[in-house]
Amino acid sequence: MIKFDSVTYVYPTGVRALSGISVEIGKGELVALMGENGAGKTTFIKHLNGLLKPTSGRVYVDGKDTRSLSVAQLSRKVGIVFQNAEDMFFLPTVEEEVAFSLRNLGFDEGTVRRRVDWALRFMELEAYRNRSPFLLSGGEKKRLALAIILAWNPQVVAMDEPTVGQDSVQKEKLKEMVRQMVLQGRTVIISTHDVEFVAELRPRVILMSKGRIVADGRAEDILTDAGLLEGCSLLMPQVAATMSRLRDLGFDAKVISVEDAVKSIVERLRAVEHTRGS
Amino acid sequence: MSILEGLRFYAGETAVHRLDPRVKFLLSVLMLVIVVMYTEVWVLMALMSVQAAMAYAAKVLGRWLKTMKGSLPLAALVFLLNAAFFLSTGAYGSVQEMLYHSAALAYRLVLFLSSFSIFFLTTTPEEIGLTLTSWRVPYTYTFAFISAIRFTPIIAQELKDIMDAQRSRGVELDRGGPIERARRLVPILVPLLANALRRAYELAEAMEVKCFGATKRRTSLRELRMGPKDYATLLVSLALFFLAVYCRVFLL
Known part of the structure; x- marks a missing residue:
């Protein structure tokens, strides 16, 4: 679906944000792009819909070189939700805001109405359809930004720091929506340094530092490697840190989510009980 | 966008950075006045060379050049407007003369921006504030x-x-x-x-x-004081400026 082939990007200011990145992301994959501030995550995301074109190397989306397509053409396939949702809003109501993108992309009025209804229902924003986007709460704004993108049904959804400024309930909702998007067969790419959020989703993790990919693999392997994470200014998720300390007592140290931790602890206790019983 | 880059401060430890901001500001104003007085391209070129030397000394040559690059579309517009105006009024006899003057006026605009670019590139917003305060603003x-x-x-x-x-x-x-x-x-x-x-x-x-405006009398941690290098720069600048005025009035 997406292929980065030795991509280097240097900003006009001379800052080298990506250095020889090569990676492939398949259809329907859930990927967390992690790393310290300035690691190159946002630059990576901006290459997905052609907002930035590589200084050298190639980016392919669905087999097509992004240099040969416009941002509008690529946006049909790749929807990006930026960190500051308010950067998108300029219309008087939530409903019009969602419809604007669809009209931009050339959908007919019947489809626009249908898609707006679907996107607002999916993001639980129906009650706010006639409200000003600027009057929504932080979490609702983020969901509206996602609704705007999902309305045109892109195959790839990329989110830049979606959990910044979100409370726990909003994060839970967001997590649920990410799971549903993956179930719908979309490729979801999340750029974040929120390890707790990523731990519960258990995606493929691409770890970046100083414009390079330093690790690429299962969340269970990367988020339990304290040394690797420290090099990227990240810490292990709390569950992983706890399980790692309990490793000597025979607990599985490659556990990152609460659910798996509970399962592992219960299994261990049962085993101990069994040994005592026999 | 690159014009804005040229109006932004970049920290440095050069002689130009250390110069009293009032002297730097006056220097920019003097250069501006010379630009207004002369339309001769060779004078403007000489002035630009002085600015380039200053930008080089302040290690901001690249950014200063970016400001100039950013001002090119505006300069092109000035060139076209002037050329159209001269053509419609027939103010100049030959086409070469008309083109020369239009180019000189466009060049002037680039110099307007570039002379202040050095000031903004090498002066912190705090120093600009201190300069204005010292002038009782x-x-x-x-x-x-x-x-x-x-x-x-x-x-x-x-x-x-x-x-x-x-x-x-x-x-x-x-x-x-x-x-x-x-x-x-x-x-x-x-x-x-x-x-x-x-x-x-x-x-x-x-x-x-932070209680802005709580007291009428403000004090400042750092106060501007002119040193020997500042006075020397001021004297040389003023001397060159009056020489330029003299040449304009009596010689050219």
């Missing part, structure tokens, strides 16, 4: 001015982010005729204005928290 106005300078790069970055966000939802900013393009600016300008207003409220709150 009320601090409220000084604060408004330095806030404007400080926020310009931030708003420029916000503008880029908003453009990216709108382009990502299918807004094609470069397509269509002038009216269509102007209409497409609405999705850019509304969020920009909303963000700027929000920032203004936040700044006002931060100022209130």
